[in-house]
Amino acid sequence: MHTVFLNLLCLGLLFTPGTTLAQVVIPNEQIPYENTEYCLTNINSEPQHVFYDADEDALYENYTFREIFFGGTDNITCPAFVSLRLLTPDLTDVERSVFCLSYDEEQDTMVGFSEGTRSAYLLCKEPSVPLCDRVNATKEEALAVVGLGAGATAGASAATTAAGITAVTHSSGAVILTGSSGYIAGTLGTVGSGLLAALTAPATLIAGAVSVVAVGGAVYVCRPDE
Structure with a gap:
């Protein structure tokens, strides 16, 4: 409180x-x-x-x-x-x-x-839009997401970083990855435990397509609400 x-x-x-x-x-x-x-x-x-x-x-x-x-x-x-x-x-x-x-x-x-x-x-x-939740991610995890968005201009997609994953930057400075949770987790490679747990949670895997938003040193996972 x-x-x-x-x-x-x-x-x-x-x-x-x-x-x-x-x-x-x-x-x-x-x-x-x-x-x-x-x-x-x-x-x-x-x-x-x-x-x-x-x-x-x-x-x-x-x-x-x-x-x-x-x-x-x-x-x-x-x-x-x-x-x-x-x-x-x-x-x-x-x-x-x-x-x-x-x-x-x-x-x-x-x-x-x-x-x-x-x-x-x-x-x-x-x-109907995916609801976002902040995950218990570290600064390093946020930087890993931002790294995948390198090369994207504001409002535009970067080259697909992996099969089924796109990266977009926002005017706020946010980097948004969109794709399946499994693809994103695999592409991030050494992703930390906080984000990995969120991406591989049963509800997230069932949701299929998700978005990962890194902004202000925080990371959010957005998935359809059941």
């Missing part, structure tokens, strides 16, 4: 004090009520009560007029960028630009994030 609090504090975002599991209880004097606004988001059907800086430049760089005009839903009043920050607390705003939000309309909740093209609400444009 303390790690979550510190990450959100660095981002200028804090949970409101409370007693539910979805909230971090902190002293009132630590909450920047001045110049902040309250909103509600919902992640995996769990309410999240948030204070955020409504005047922050980065917010409006990712806050479209469509979202401002039409507003939110019953369960989500936060700007989408606030929700994305909560889901990716270890990334900078530039680094997280490679990701989009996955939204369950029936449950009115964010269910995670993926690598992909964003809508005006920062939602993934594809109706």
Whole structure:
């Protein structure tokens, strides 16, 4: 919990004090009520009560007029960028630009994030996208993924690094490998235990095609949600 609090504090975002599991209880004097606004988001059907800086430049760089005009839903009043920050607390705003939000309309909740093209609400444009999870990877593993993307220009694929694997770089600096988990694990060769475990997990192998995203020293494995 303390790690979550510190990450959100660095981002200028804090949970409101409370007693539910979805909230971090902190002293009132630590909450920047001045110049902040309250909103509600919902992640995996769990309410999240948030204070955020409504005047922050980065917010409006990712806050479209469509979202401002039409507003939110019953369960989500936060700007989408606030929700994305909560889901990716270890990334900078530039680094997280490679990701989009996955939204369950029936449950009115964010269910995670993926690598992909964003809508005006920062939602993934594809109706069904692989959800991404950060893996327990080392810096060396992240560099190994980045090494496979060497030679790719922003938004373009590099030469296929191995049968069935492509590498693409993103304007955020992220390198994205796409292919079967087995091919990617085999191509990385001496990949560390964290990423290897994620790529060879039963659920990942069943998923077939996966994406591995290295950004900001972190590694994410994105696979279809069962």
